[in-house]
Amino acid sequence: MKKEMICIICPMGCHLQVDNIDGDCVVQGNACPRGANYAKQEAICPMRTLTSTVRIANAIHPLLPVITSAPVPKQKLFVIMEAVNRVQAEAPIKSGSVVAHNIANCGVDLLASRTMENIHGNKQSAGDPGHPGS
Numbered sequence: 001m002k003k004e005m006i007c008i009i010c011p012m013g014c015h016l017q018v019d020n021i022d023g024d025c026v027v028q029g030n031a032c033p034r035g036a037n038y039a040k041q042e043a044i045c046p047m048r049t050l051t052s053t054v055r056i057a058n059a060i061h062p063l064l065p066v067i068t069s070a071p072v073p074k075q076k077l078f079v080i081m082e083a084v085n086r087v088q089a090e091a092p093i094k095s096g097s098v099v100a101h102n103i104a105n106c107g108v109d110l111l112a113s114r115t116m117e118n119i120h121g122n123k124q125s126a127g128d129p130g131h132p133g134s
């Protein structure tokens with residue numbers, strides 16, 4: 001069955017058609033090879049980078065923005081979100097720090113996508129070099 005989609009890899013937004021011919025994905029409408037790769041991935045196993053928030057203790061805000069370290073299978077997003085909803089981070093935390101390893105056993109980590117200081121205005125966690133307590 002022919003699938004139609006718009007390539008989101010670059011602003012050109014090519015209109016792609018993907019067809020399964022004899023077990024092989026045939027892509028049309030792509031202006032470059034990246035579009036063909038995107039369409040094949042979308043047809044076989046669509047992947048998405050998940051962004052969300054988790055609760056954070058002792059921070060200046062109640063929620064910490066987070067992002068997966070790599071795209072995850074679209075069909076696993078709900079399972080991963082259930083795991084994300086159970087995570088609680090601790091301030092202070094730096095952008096890029098791992099908040100949860102191997103979230104929902106999907107092979108990627110959940111990362112803080114912003115630095116957040118604690119309620120005392122401290123941006124360095126206990127493990128950071130230069131921390132007064134380390």
Ligand code: SF4
Pocket residue numbers: 007008009010011012013014029030031032033034035036
């Ligand atoms: S097929 Fe290539 S040129 Fe077209 S939108 Fe995708 S990445 Fe851009």
